[in-house]
Amino acid sequence: MEFAGKMISLVVLLVVPFVVLGDSCLSPEVKAETYTTTEAIVSTETVFIVQFTLTCKNKVRDMNLYADINGRTLPVTKTDKPDLYQVSISDDHKKLSSGKYEVRLYDEEGYSMLRKAQRSGESVDSVKPVTSITFNHPGVSKGPFVQSEFVAVVIAVLVWYFAYSTRSQLQSSN
Amino acid sequence: MALTEGDDPLYGSGSGFSKILLVRHVDYFPLLNTGLLAARRKMKLWVLAVLISFAGYSLSEEENVARLLASKNVLNQYLVEGRDLTVQYTIFNIGGSAALDVNLKEESFPEQDFEVVKGNLNVKWERIAPGTNVSHVVVLRPLQFGYFNFTAAEVSYKPSENAASAVVGFTSAPGEGGIVGSKDFDRKFSPHVLDWLVFAIMTLPSLTIPFLLFYRSKSRYDTPKPKKN
Numbered sequence: 001m002e003f004a005g006k007m008i009s010l011v012v013l014l015v016v017p018f019v020v021l022g023d024s025c026l027s028p029e030v031k032a033e034t035y036t037t038t039e040a041i042v043s044t045e046t047v048f049i050v051q052f053t054l055t056c057k058n059k060v061r062d063m064n065l066y067a068d069i070n071g072r073t074l075p076v077t078k079t080d081k082p083d084l085y086q087v088s089i090s091d092d093h094k095k096l097s098s099g100k101y102e103v104r105l106y107d108e109e110g111y112s113m114l115r116k117a118q119r120s121g122e123s124v125d126s127v128k129p130v131t132s133i134t135f136n137h138p139g140v141s142k143g144p145f146v147q148s149e150f151v152a153v154v155i156a157v158l159v160w161y162f163a164y165s166t167r168s169q170l171q172s173s174n
Numbered sequence: 175m176a177l178t179e180g181d182d183p184l185y186g187s188g189s190g191f192s193k194i195l196l197v198r199h200v201d202y203f204p205l206l207n208t209g210l211l212a213a214r215r216k217m218k219l220w221v222l223a224v225l226i227s228f229a230g231y232s233l234s235e236e237e238n239v240a241r242l243l244a245s246k247n248v249l250n251q252y253l254v255e256g257r258d259l260t261v262q263y264t265i266f267n268i269g270g271s272a273a274l275d276v277n278l279k280e281e282s283f284p285e286q287d288f289e290v291v292k293g294n295l296n297v298k299w300e301r302i303a304p305g306t307n308v309s310h311v312v313v314l315r316p317l318q319f320g321y322f323n324f325t326a327a328e329v330s331y332k333p334s335e336n337a338a339s340a341v342v343g344f345t346s347a348p349g350e351g352g353i354v355g356s357k358d359f360d361r362k363f364s365p366h367v368l369d370w371l372v373f374a375i376m377t378l379p380s381l382t383i384p385f386l387l388f389y390r391s392k393s394r395y396d397t398p399k400p401k402k403n
Contacts, residue, residue: 035292035313039257041363045249047260047311049292064300075302077310079294086294088311090249090262148365152373159381 024107025056025063025130032133037093040140046096050087050103050133065130066111068104070096073114076105098139104129239333240273240304242266244345246327249311253353255319258291263345265299265329266307273302273331275340278310280327287322288314302331319355324348 032052037043048069065076067087077086087103089096106114106129114127242265249260263280267273280295293312302308316322326344333341 033292037258037260042252042254042257043249043260044251045260045262047249047262047313049311049313051292051294075299075308077294077297077299077308080296080298081294084294086297086310088293088309090260090309090311143363144365148367148370152370155374 024109025054025058025060027057028131029055030105030131030133032135034133034135036135036137037140038138040093040142043140045090046093046137046140047090048088048096048101048135048137050135052085052087052133053083054085054105054131055083064108066106066108066114068106068114068124068129070101073111073118093140096137098137100134100136103133103135105131105133237270239269239337240267240271240302240331241269241333242273242276242302242329242331242341242343243268244278244327244329244343246324246345246348248324248348248351252359253316253322253351254356254359255316255353256356257315257359259288259314259316261312261314262309263311263327264307264309265302267302267304269333270304271334272304273333274335275300276302276308276329276331277340278327278329278345280312282325282327283314287318288316291315316353319353321350321352323350 030052032050034051035047035049037046037048040046050067050069054063054065061082062078065085067074067076069087069089072089074087074089077088079086106127110127110129114124117124117127244263244265247262247264249262253259261280263278265276265278276299278297283295291313293310295312297310299308324347326347328342328344330340330342
């Protein structure tokens with residue numbers, strides 16, 4: 001009887017932590033694919049799309065996540081595929097310049113703590129995210145730096161100048 | 175001849191004969207006309223009060239339901255075959271309470287004409303708070319050129335927690351757009367480096383042949399000239 005009691009209490013002790021932490025993600029694993037706009041001629045705004053799968057050891061599905069990217073907090077979009085989420089932002093080309101960006105993901109509790117910290121003016125870094133994804137934006141290309149027609153004109157002018165100066169040299173020396 | 179508000183209560187708007195009558199009429203009953211005007215004003219106020227309370231009542235109904243407006247934009251200056259086409263969906267909640275179980279379904283891009291580069295066409299949000307908006311971006315690549323009609327995507331949501339069924343709505347439709355073929359776009363916008371190189375090579379004969387002739391004759395007949403000084 002004593003042994004049974006001990007077993008029960010041991011099982012309860014092992015299970016209770018998982019029950020209490022039922023909603024939060026334990027040892028999250030993230031696999032992310034990102035897309036950033038590369039051509040400014042064709043697109044009017046720069047767009048970042050971060051598509052990621054987040055799996056937790058405790059098999060929490062369909063989580064309500066919030067992302068903090070570039071100072072903006074927004075809810076994470078859920079897709080019809082399990083564990084696949086998407087974060088997308090769009091802005092002017094000038095506002096989303098090239099460089100490294102970090103997406104911090106928060107669950108419900110983390111998000112409410114983040115909002116509290118923002119409201120009270122505390123540092124946002126004190127709230128620990130579930131996980132974070134970093135990606136690099138190589139920048140948008142606005143076309144070649146120098147137009148090829150410009151280069152052709154410059155070369156033509158140089159050739160003409162060389163020919164003209166040689167001719168005038170020859171004529172003057174005659 | 176009924177008196178309207180704009181008329182002078184003493185003389186009315188009629189001709190001479192009726193004017194006399196009116197004057198008499200007004201003289202005998204000086205307070206009647208002012209009474210009529212006041213009554214009309216009172217009625218107008220009543221009507222206005224009823225309308226305002228009705229509007230207030232119907233607006234207060236909105237406090238407890240969510241209303242979503244969804245827009246779909248194509249963030250492209252040029253639609254080119256084989257280059258990225260960015261579609262942005264924004265959903266605004268203009269109602270008084272949170273919209274629950276919001277689903278966005280995009281089915282207007284056929285698989286054989288558009289390839290999904292990044293993003294998902296069927297997405298959902300658990301909850302959109304009142305007065306906030308969410309946005310979603312999908313990047314596609316057109317596989318064919320020609321005219322394409324960008325139609326609306328479908329949004330469904332529950333306007334309140336105990337709503338019986340989901341409300342289905344549509345996003346705005348960007349309309350018809352022309353997808354330019356990749357050859358035509360390149361003809362206009364690519365740097366044409368190869369074309370310029372070929373042009374340079376083709377102009378070389380007309381430049382080098384005279385130069386070679388000159389150089390040959392110069393090297394054959396050139397005698398070192400004595401310096402003048």
